[in-house]
Amino acid sequence: MSTHSLSTHALQLQSQIRPEHIALSIGQQQLSYQQLYVMVKATAEQLRLQGVTQGSRVCCFGEDPLRMLLLQLASLELAYIFCPLNHHHPLSQLQALSDTVNCQFYWSDLDCSLQQAKRVEFNPHQELSYSVGIELDSEAPMSMVFTSGSSGPPKAVVHCWRNHYYSAQGSQAMIPLKHQDQWLLSLPLYHIGGQAIVWRCLLAGARIVVAQNKGRVFPDLLGSDTTHVSLVPTQLYRLLTQAKFWAHSLKLKHILIGGAACNDSLLEEAISRGFQVYSSYGSSEMSSQIATRHHRLGQSAYQILPHRRAKIHQGEIYLRGKTLFLGYWKNGEILKACEPDGWFNSGDRGLIEGAHLHTLGRSNNMFICAGENIQPEEIELALLQHPMINQAVVVAQQNREYGQCPVAFINAEQKLSKQQLNLFLRQQLAAIKLPIAYFELPAHNSLKPSRNELSTLANHKSSCCDQC
Structure with missing residues (x-):
């Protein structure tokens, strides 16, 4: 990632450095970095002609992975705020979430409509040059993602490019990703973990491999040269039931586990099959990973990643750093969620020993x-x-x-x-x-x-x- 700086348009740079290198695989479809950049510029220009501009809030939900990815990437070009939603939600919930972020525009390939917002359409294959270049502002709101709502009402978490950039940089320090590598996009873009995969690959010049089997990861691993994958524990359990799920039978080398605690026996079995296995403590507010354990090295605690800081106050984990979000979107503005001294209360209980973090659970649980x-x-x-x-x-x-x-x-x-x-x-x-x-x-x-x-x-x- 050394060729990049915070002010660099990452996709544009990759299209210049390695124009013919494959950036994206969706089934049999493959796009080089140059082809992907052309599509992103065409998408941005079509959205601009329909009224989308810097700071516009654009809700996106649908089943077309290419268009969802283009909408995420075009937010770097046009500087609108990318707001992906879970397309499995009923229309009433989609409407409520769009109202929460004061949605101005939306894209969907589903047969439904949102009120109080203009629907936009685009053809990524249309040859259309992008006429207006917008300077990259790394501190401007760039995306919003809703928290899972597993322990309370979902909140709209606002990120800027600085957050995503340093999230990817910190991940790279623990889990090496090179331009020859391929990361399976097995998490949805309405989850911060999905967006993080895209930015990691983009900054490393690696390939994004879009999952095709709706949660059944093994066929995707067999049918591609995926080297990295992000999983929840249930997915790892299902993979370990497959007789051919061994490092010597696949290109897969690195497995990142997140989303929930994982049975130690599953981690040990994955290690015994030759994989590098990591588990992660993260949050939407810290732009995905906060701290990560490398189990094959026998680490007993999470190691706090670069560009993040943590402390314990009254038994709870407080966080800050370059990946800390801008705030929560509410009633048309971004509400800061930090303490006056700049620390954010994660709501998790924990212990810190040097650069190592032990998590004990949610305080409100x-x-x-x-x-x-x-x-x-x-x-x-x-x-x-x-x-x-x-x-x-x-x-x-x-x-x-x-x-x-x-x-x-x-x-x-x-x-x-x-x-x-x-x-x-x-x-x-x-x-x-x-x-x-x-x-x-x-x-x-x-x-x-x-x-x-x-x-x-x-x-x-x-x-x-x-x-x-």
Whole structure:
């Protein structure tokens, strides 16, 4: 990434340095950096002719990966604010999210319309030169992404180019990415992790390989020369069931795990198959990765990445640095979310030892059971050590005697009784922390389950139902 500076138009530079190098693969379609840049300029010009200008808020949602990528990249050229939305949401929710960001324009390939915004169309294959160049302002709002809403209402997080640039630089310090490499775009662009993959590849001159199998990653790995992939734990579990998922059988070398805690046995098995395995602590507010562990090197804690800083205040993790977002968009303006001294309260509990960070869970997830503080993430991590459990979420259930008690939603390979599970957990946890009930984790479309929804579900269930 040394050829780049913060003021450089990254795609334009790559089109000059390596014009014939493949920038993007979508199935059988391949685009060189020069071809991609021509398409991005044509997209920007068509949007400009329809009224989109610097600072315009453009909501984007649909199923066409090429157009979604072009809209992300064209935001660098035209300086509008790219606002990707989850196209799986119902129209009412899409409308509500667009209203939250005061959407002025929108693009979609779905048969639906948003109110109070102008629909834009573009043909990326149209030969049209971009007539107006806008100087890159690395501090101007450039994109918005909504938080997952897993533990509260989704918030519109505003980023600038500086945030994305230094996020990619810091990732490169831990996970090397060269222009010969290929990163599978297996995360959606409405998730900060998806956008981060695009910017990492762009700055490194690497290839973006768009996933084609809707969550089934293995066919994408088999059908491409992907060297890097970002996964959630469930995806890693599914890959490890594949007999050919070995480093010597694939081009894949680097696996980055995020989104939730991962069973240590899954990480160890992936390492034994020859892969470099990393897990990441990150957030939308810090533009994706904050700290990363390299498991093959035996790191026991997250290593804080360059361009990020962290401290502990009253048991909570506070963050700052060049990747820290501009603020939350609300009522037509960007609201700063930092303390007066510039630190941002992550809402996570943790410990810091030198440059190493230990996370203990969300402060607002903690609850009190019989006078004892219960941190759900501690119970989840213990559950994930069980060889049959792939995913676990613990929430509080109201209880007349104890106030609140832990209950667990799990995804397991076979049916497990409450007695079996609590006997396993008792080796690691105090009795007061043992779940009083276990339920099957419902299917969900997002990258991680909603704690709010599971909490509501738990409090409509009877604790006498102790089996999955």
